[in-house]
Amino acid sequence: MKGWQERYTALFGAAMLIAIVSQPIASALGSLARQADPSRAGSGLALVAVAYAAYLTLARAAGPVVVSAADASWRLLSPLPRRTVLGRTTLALLAISVSSGLVLGVALISALGAPDHTSLRLTVALVLGVGAGLGGMALTVLGQASPAWDEWAQALIAFTVMAAVLLAVLGAGPGRHLTTVLAGAPVGLAVAAAGCAAAVATFLVRQAWTALDRLPARAIIAASARSGQVAQATVMVDPGALTWAAEDNHWRARTLRSRPWPVRGAWALAWQEVRRTARRPVRFAVLVSSCALPALAVAAGLTGVATVLVVAGALGAAASVTAGARRDSDNPALSRLLAVGRRAATSARALPPALLGAAWLSAALAGMSAAGALSAGPWWLLGPACAPALAAAALRMAGRRPVDHSLPIIDTPGGAIPTGPLLWAMTGVDLALVGCAPTLVALAVQPADLIPYLMAQALTGLGVIGGYTFAATGHKR
Structure with missing residues (x-):
């Protein structure tokens, strides 16, 4: 149990952080009340899509469900309920997903602008971002539990990259008016899109929570070993x-054919x-x-x-x-x-x-x-x-x-x-x-x-x- 000193320190730190970042955030959000620039909307959306693809790729490469070395050696293989063992990891993934989603939402509204109903459009963008963050993280968790879901995660990454390419082409060519139309979409349509994103994210999060009980221990241990190498390199x-960890993980359990090279x-x-x-x-x-x-x-x-x-x-x-x-x-x-x-x-x-x-x-x-x-x-x-x-x-x-x-x-x-x-x-x-x-x-x-x-x-x-x-x-x- 945490004492009052730990709680006081945490609350005081949170209050100081809010006091420091509130003014810059307020200034940044105040500049969003503008029309979308047709020459920049497509490129901005393409950068958001690239950032989301990178987020999914990093989550999939990290595991994303990992535990400490002690938990991987003892608690993970014990008869304890899997959700109990992975409780702290689940909370960490939730915090990462929400934080990343908020950043994506702010980037989205920065690219599209808010010509009217600034507060409502900002809320819609944040809901879309958080939904994308939670849904993407849940999909990678499901991919860690099942190869079929992992194929869906890879397909989503590929689709996001192709969408980034398409948006970049549209923003640089004669199709840039389409991005302007997207930026000026009616508020009702944007709210409906946010509702759909929230529904899909809720479904994926529930599926991921259910899949925690059947996550293979070998997958968690392998991901934990990779994260342990990263943590050790960071601490030291x-x-x-x-570099060596990535090379060893890539070539481990691979069989290569031996044949002469064409050069000497x-x-x-x-x-x-x-x-x-x-x-x-x-x-x-x-x-x-x-x-x-x-x-x-x-x-x-x-x-x-x-x-x-x-x-x-x-x-x-x-x-x-x-x-x-x-x-x-x-x-x-x-x-x-x-x-x-x-x-x-x-x-x-x-x-x-x-x-x-x-x-x-x-x-x-x-x-x-x-x-x-x-x-x-x-x-x-x-x-x-x-x-x-x-x-x-x-x-x-x-x-x-x-x-x-x-x-x-x-x-x-x-x-x-x-x-x-x-x-x-x-x-x-x-x-x-x-x-x-x-x-x-x-x-x-x-x-x-x-x-x-x-x-x-x-x-x-x-x-x-x-x-x-x-x-x-x-x-x-």
């Missing part, structure tokens, strides 16, 4: 451990990444689809967010094909068995991230240019120009060591900053920022003549990859 502030020598190191990418078509499809996010952000009026997405997306695309480099850094003995020189191995390892990073960045810049966010010029050529710098940054990220918690802590007026996690997070990112500096400057100033920036970027990228290769191999025999 070692995000690199998540150093080229086999690059072919390894090609084969690994081909074995994960869904992940590659998501990576390709993410090229449209900067253009969607631009169409929604989030130009600053689009610039951040361009840099982060290009670096993420390049880093997604550096599994071999991570293995070499973790176990150098295996790399020595390949009978390939260090310089040749580094060059081969740099080829996949350079190609994929260049392709992703070129597509993203072409989308932003088509959306009208960039000045006239061949912006897509900056992708190949940035390829060497992106490859060097991705390889530097792949070779970083675990977080060094023995480093000092910097005291600032805003609070203490641990230098260990900070240096770990900036390793690789620093090289990308330096190597892609001409591109970042061009995105900021929007020059009329892009050729000097292209030449500067090409020279900078070659200098960065040359310096990285020499630093990684030149002083080692």
